[in-house]
Amino acid sequence: MSAPLPSTVRHLIVGAGFAGLCAAIKLQEDGETDFLVVEKGLDVGGTWRDNTYPGATCDVPSQLYSYSFASNPEWSSSYSPQPEIQAYIRDVAERSGTLDRFRFATRFEDAAWDDAAQVWRSRITGPDGERTVESRTLVVGAGSLSEPRLPEIAGIETFGGDLFHSARWDHDVDLAGKRVAVIGTGASAIQIVPELQQLLESTGGHLDVYQRTAPWVIPRNDRRYGSLERRALRRLPLLRKAYRTGVYWAHEGYVPAFTVEPRLAAPAKQAALANIRKGIKDPALRERVTPYFEIGCKRILRSNTWYPALAADTTELVTDPIAAVTPGGIVTADGTERPVDAIVVATGFHTTDLPFAEHVTGTAGRTLADVWRESGMAAYKGSTVPGFPNLFVLVGPNTGQGHTSMVFIIEAQVAYLRGALRAMREHGWGAVEPRVPPFRRWNSNLQRRMRRTVWTTGGCESWYLDEHGRNTTLWPKSTVTFRRQLARFDADAYTTTPATPIRTDRQEQPA
Known part of the structure; x- marks a missing residue:
């Protein structure tokens, strides 16, 4: 106590x-x-x-x-x-x-x-x-x-299934085999969607992703540290400091592209467009996920699995605005109602x-x-x-x-x-x-x-x-x-x- x-x-x-x-x-x-x-x-x-x-x-x-x-x-x-x-x-x-x-x-x-x-x-x-x-x-x-910021959508309080914000994930809800909707395409959503897509594809479920604005997503150059590298970082504090300093200055180099001259971000933009081409083969879907604004205007995201998840047969990318939520689904502005069992709200803070x-x-x-x-x-x-x-x-x-x-x-x-x-x-x-x-x-x-x-x-x-x-x-x-x-x-x-x-x-x- x-x-x-x-x-x-x-x-x-x-x-x-x-x-x-x-x-x-x-x-x-x-x-x-x-x-x-x-x-x-x-x-x-x-x-x-x-x-x-x-x-x-x-x-x-x-x-x-x-x-x-x-x-x-x-x-x-x-x-x-x-x-x-x-x-x-x-x-x-x-x-x-x-x-x-x-x-x-x-x-x-x-x-x-x-x-x-x-x-x-x-x-x-x-x-x-x-x-x-x-x-x-x-x-x-x-x-x-x-x-967490919840969206103001008519009827959302009437939804009869499971609904929770990404920052308050309900681990008691089993989403396997269900129809799941993810609202939002920001930093949390691009991590959640690939995980859900794999789960739902393997269990006979379906995923709807509701996109208001397509984000810029560059490849995530992630790698695991080997045992020798970790041992060196553990034993050599100066190496850790040098490693951190190098990563810091590499990222600080992005600042002029955000604050002075956006054209300096051209390499990042080309990397993002290549990421789309690599992950999605359908030209129509490629067009829908290509942002219309300058890269950096919204947070640049990192993922190697976002676009393949959107291109999967078990995923539908919905770009029509949401008009309302019903007890059993989501209705878009074109009048289409898509039935869902669970809604994940990834709409930020x-x-x-x-x-x-x-x-x-x-x-x-x-x-x-x-x-x-x-x-x-x-x-x-x-x-x-x-x-x-x-x-x-x-x-x-x-x-x-x-x-x-x-x-x-x-x-x-x-x-x-x-x-x-x-x-x-x-x-x-x-x-x-x-x-x-x-x-x-x-x-x-x-x-x-x-x-x-x-x-x-x-x-x-x-x-x-x-x-x-x-x-x-x-x-x-x-x-x-x-x-x-x-x-x-x-x-x-x-x-x-x-x-x-x-x-x-x-x-x-x-x-």
Whole structure:
């Protein structure tokens, strides 16, 4: 049984995925040991704990998908499957010595800033009921791919078969021999569909794949690491570092094609078109799976099995819009109803309307969601927001990546958080809050830079864009630039307030 929730801590961290765990480890390194991590799930891992669908694999090379301070020589292949990534995160957590301050099956309900006391008061619900926890800082590492987005389709609530989102896979449902529909053709779907196609083909079932927009899919150059290679990586840390560095710079080379000149992506486009020709022989089907927008406008996907799965006799690619769901099937706009026994919804996540924002109330009595609805989702350096002192968002607005690992971004943001806490400690500040002019300059420069990117000019609609057509999701420069701009906590961009005493459950400490 875990220890009861404390009533006060210096730092409250929400989420135990890559971001929350990184924050906990690095705070401990700095001597900031009075923290609490609350996690609604039963284990660390976040996205990689929750996404257990068939074929779940990272589409970023394994060597990049780990902390720089905890490299992993045990990856089995160049693109690691979900169980290995989850095992890696759990292993890092267990070796970190921080798990005694993690509380699982514990949900962050909401938080409000008390300006006089200089604390966040958070309502937390755990196995022992509800409790209010006061903290000097609130660090949100909930992630942008944590809350599934369900499609708004007429009649979907009337469906009589099995229906679940790809991120909430129901392993109790046996799909063998059934008629299954997959709605969506994004990053999760291209991994799920080949697995389902093989299962259904071998058991007499049938698969319908509902496509709104054809994605660009390049070959997945995956390979298993041999025993000799793994032994060398295990015994030679410098080799691991060199390997990781080489993969990092190879991927960083994609940035100009996204942010400066889309024509630089011509080799990737040719590889994607060759992938279509190799996987599909039917000219009509080839045409339906060929994207109409510039490559890179939406996330580039990787698969060697997607197109063969669509071309299989037991699969039908449906490109007519869905009009409604009935108790026994799906009706498209042309009036055709296709009977199905189960529906897998692979329609992504809430990325431009982060759900946690509804539950965080700042100095003016408004939630973060209220502010973002009015002016668009934005943060200073992807991390802090005026009107919300001592709130640090990890994987916040405009920090997403279309070419490399988010772990790099997380480490840069945690370094910025550490700098802020160090400054608060050294100067006796109880609160730091970004000033409006630097906040506006930062985001104006971002959006100005965004106009020339392929995400804006590429001719597609994507989950990168909010309801106003602004890209509030991705970072429009190199990750090197991001890390450099967050390397130092720039206190001159903040309003700082001297500390009032805060009492913790453990000891009386100065701010």
